[in-house]
Amino acid sequence: MKDDYLWDPSSAPDPEVERLERMLGRLRSNAPAPDLPGRFAGKGPRYTSARFLVPTLAAAASIVAMIGLTWQTTRGIRSWEVSRMTGQPRIGSAPLAGTGRLGVGQTLVTDAASRARLDVSTIGQATVDTDSRVRLVDTREGHHKLALERGTLHAFITAPPGQFVVDTPSATATDLGCVYTLHVDEDGTGMLSVTAGWVAFEFNGRESFVPAGASARTDPRIGPGTPRYDDAALELQAALDDFDYGADATAKARDLQLVLSSATPRDAMTLWHLIARVSPADRTAVIDALDARVPMPASITREAVMRLDKAALDQWWDALGLRDAGWWRKWKGPYPADVK
Amino acid sequence: MEHVLNLVAVHRVTDGGVSLSGTIRAVANGDRDAFSRLYADYSRMVHAVLLGRVPRRDVDDLVQDVFVTAYTRIRELREPAAFGGWIATIARNRATDYLRQSREQVELPDELPGGDPIEAETFAVLEVIRGLPEAYRDTLLMRLVEGMSGQEIADRTGLAPGSVRVNLHRGMKLLREKLGLET
Helix, strand or coil: CCHHHHHCCCCCCCHHHHHHHHHHHHHCCCCCCCCCCCCCCCCCCCCCCCCCHHHHHHHHHHHHHHHHHHHHHHHCCCEEEEEEEECCCEECCEECCCEEEEECCCEEECCCCCEEEEEECCCEEEEECCCCEEEEEEEECCEEEEEEEEEEEEEEECCCCCCEEEECCCCEEEECCCEEEEEECCCCCEEEEEEECEEEEEECCEEEEEECCEEEEEECCCEECCCEECCCCHHHHHHHHHHHHCCCHHHHHHHHHHHHHHCCHHHHHHHHHHHCCCCHHHHHHHHHHHHHHCCCCCCCCHHHHHCCCHHHHHHHHHCCCCCCHHHHHHCCCCCCCCCC | CCCCCCCCCCCCECCCCCEHHHHHHHHHCCCHHHHHHHHHHHHHHHHHHHHCCCCHHHHHHHHHHHHHHHHHHHHHCCCHHHHHHHHHHHHHHHHHHHHHHHHHCCCCCCCCCCCCHHHHHHHHHHHHHHCCCHHHHHHHHHHHCCCCCHHHHHHHHCCCHHHHHHHHHHHHHHHHHHHCCCC
C-alpha cells in the first residue's frame, strides 16, 4: 500500500512522496542547540515549608546571582556584548534595545535601518552594518568564531594572529592581527578588504593571503579569488575577476595575458598567488612575469616552482617583502611592524 | 508541591535510552547535556511547527527562542510525558507573537527564493502546505521536511499513532489535490 511509505520511510517508497521529500528536505535545519543562560542558580527553594527561611534564601539567591553576573561579566566565555548603534537590530527574533548579549548559537540580525557593534570578547570589536546576519559560532580563550551569513562586517582585532575567524558561505577569513571589512551577498559571493595587518582567506585548501590595502573576492564555486591591491590598475582588476570566475577558456587566457602584461612590481603579490591557480601550460608565463618584477631567489629552481614545491614558493614569497612565509602559514612570531 | 515534577507514570524513553522524565528532571536541575538530548530529540518537530507558520529565514532563530523558553520554564511542566505537546504549544505561541510583531513592522516578502527554479518550486510547495489545516500541515512538514517517521511523529507530539496516520493520509491527499497530482 503506497500510504505505508508515508508512515514508515523504510518501507517500499512512493516515488511522488520521495520527490517531495527530496525537494522539501532542503528546508531542514542543522542549527545547533542554543547556548543557555545560567539561570537555575539561586532560583529559589523547591520546598518552602520554613517561612522564616525565605528572607535568608532570597539574600543567598541575590548573592549567587551577583556572583553569576560577575562571573559572566569577567569571564565572558560564551557570549559577547552587543550594542545597538542605529535602528532596531535583533538577537534572534528579540529586538535589541541598548545593549545585550549574543550567545553562542545566536544570530544578530540588522535590517535596512539598523547597525550594531559587537565586543569580540576582549580582543577587539566588530561593527555589523545594515541588512546583515551574523551568528556567534564559538568563543573561548584563544578562539573566537563568527559566521557572516549575509551583509557587511567591519572587524578591528588586536589579538595575536589566528584567534578571530569569520566563516562565510564561500571562504573562511582568519585574522592575522588587523582591521578589515568583509561583505557577503545573498548568493554567497563576497569581498574581503583589508585596511591594516593581514587576513588569510581559505576555502577547501585554496588560500589567499591578503595584506593591508588589498582585497579579494570570494565565490561559492571556487572559493577565494586572487588578491590584488586596491590601487592596482582597474583593467588589471577586471581581468583578474574574469580570469578567476569566468567560464570561457579563450577569454580567460586573454584575461591572464592582460594581467601578466600590465602588472607592476607592486602586483607581484597577485602574480605569486596566480602561480598555483593557472594550468601547468600557463605557469611558465606567470613565473616569467613574476621573475621580471621580483627576481626568483637564487636558492630555488624554476622546475621546483613549476611543480608547486611548497618550500620554493615560500622562498619566493619571502622575497616579496611581505614578511616570511613561515609567519604567514603558522601565524606565529611578532607582529611584523616592518612591513607596510 | 505543585511545581515538583510528577515522575511516576512516565515510561517514555528518549533515543539515548534515558527516560524522558529523567531527562527533563536533569534539565530542570540545570544539566546542559540533558538539554542537548532534548534538543536533539525535539528540535525537528519544533522546526516543522514554526516552518509552517513563519518565514523560513527566521525559523532557526525562533527554534532557539522556543528551546530557551522551554529551558527557563521547564519546572512549570507538571507531566513530563506531555513535554512534546507542551513545547509544540510554546512554538505555536512564539509564532503567533512573531507574526503580531511582524505586522507592526515593515512587511517583507514571505520567502525570497533565488533564481533557481528548483528552489522556487520548493517554496511554492511549502506555501501550499502552509495553506492546509493545522493538523495536516504540521504532520506533513514533520514527515516531508524533517524526515520523521509516523511513529516518531506520534512519539514527539504525544498524538495517538492512529491520529498521525490519519493526518498524514488526509494531508497528503489534500496536498496532491492542490498540487494537481491527484488522478
